[in-house]
Amino acid sequence: MKTIVFDLLNVDNGELEAIKAAKEFLKENKDYYLYLVGNQELIKKELKGFENQIEIINSDKIAHKVLSVRDALKEESSMLTAFEILNEKADAILSSGDSGSFITLSTLKVKRLPGISRPAFMPIMPSSQENDFLLLDAGANIDIKANYLVEWASVAKEYFEILFNKKRPKVAILNIGTEDYKGKEEHKEANEILKANNQDFDYLGFVEPKNPLNGEVDILLADGYAGNIFLKTMESSFLGVAKRLKKMLLRNFKTKIAALILKKDLKAFKKRYDYRYVGGAYIIGLNKVVVKAHGSSDALAFYSALNQIKIALDHDLINKLNKEE
Numbered sequence: 122m123k124t125i126v127f128d129l130l131n132v133d134n135g136e137l138e139a140i141k142a143a144k145e146f147l148k149e150n151k152d153y154y155l156y157l158v159g160n161q162e163l164i165k166k167e168l169k170g171f172e173n174q175i176e177i178i179n180s181d182k183i184a185h186k187v188l189s190v191r192d193a194l195k196e197e198s199s200m201l202t203a204f205e206i207l208n209e210k211a212d213a214i215l216s217s218g219d220s221g222s223f224i225t226l227s228t229l230k231v232k233r234l235p236g237i238s239r240p241a242f243m244p245i246m247p248s249s250q251e252n253d254f255l256l257l258d259a260g261a262n263i264d265i266k267a268n269y270l271v272e273w274a275s276v277a278k279e280y281f282e283i284l285f286n287k288k289r290p291k292v293a294i295l296n297i298g299t300e301d302y303k304g305k306e307e308h309k310e311a312n313e314i315l316k317a318n319n320q321d322f323d324y325l326g327f328v329e330p331k332n333p334l335n336g337e338v339d340i341l342l343a344d345g346y347a348g349n350i351f352l353k354t355m356e357s358s359f360l361g362v363a364k365r366l367k368k369m370l371l372r373n374f375k376t377k378i379a380a381l382i383l384k385k386d387l388k389a390f391k392k393r394y395d396y397r398y399v400g401g402a403y404i405i406g407l408n409k410v411v412v413k414a415h416g417s418s419d420a421l422a423f424y425s426a427l428n429q430i431k432i433a434l435d436h437d438l439i440n441k442l443n444k445e446e
Contacts, residue, residue: 129159250336
């Protein structure tokens, strides 16, 4: 039986949304067992009939933003409890808590894969075409070395092939231009290494933000600073376009008729760029499956994140990565 520890606290929309997702997931996956960290009475009430698939760990302590490694380990929280359970007996972890605390505890409490210097945030991103792409790092490492990008490329390749059932992904480094002489020294160094050693994927070199958005890239490598700005710019842009489109379609009688005609297509468009259908971001480079959900996740987003974990566990991803090394 595969096991996931789920930190139910640290949720902007309330603990009940996380519990609803757990309930739906357990209904569909009888071979999964969840360690649920949160309000014991509420969990018992909402998950009657699932006693054989859950263990409840009572906690009411939310993880706050931490200023140091010492603070992360010192502060009692549901997140810290969840990581301790992950270390002892679970295969994977899901939390929507503070990102800084999450990456700190991921680094300190979970062993890294052989040959990996630093873990990285890796969300699944939509392009303007039909395909999605993986972005890493999306904020865990502001300062990087060339070897980080090279290491992440090999790990992300395994995730990509399992998630999308496609071989030989197209890999590129996010840069201020496509020319080899542009960018930071660590990016230029990684560029040369990847050019010389890319047997398992197709390396495209440097790209600008438009390239992954146009569907030309499968794995986009970046330092955490640039990657996080890219991620937040994309999220804000999609929200802005959606708001503007809604305003235009409700402008007058004719545009409202057009909206009715396009209703099905508009719903599909909205779903395409709705993070809730993706779930969360993998923290890659670790010896366990680790997923960070958005702080404003609702039941749908948590359910998607649990299924994101299920894909990795069902394909025995971590063991495959260990064998690769």
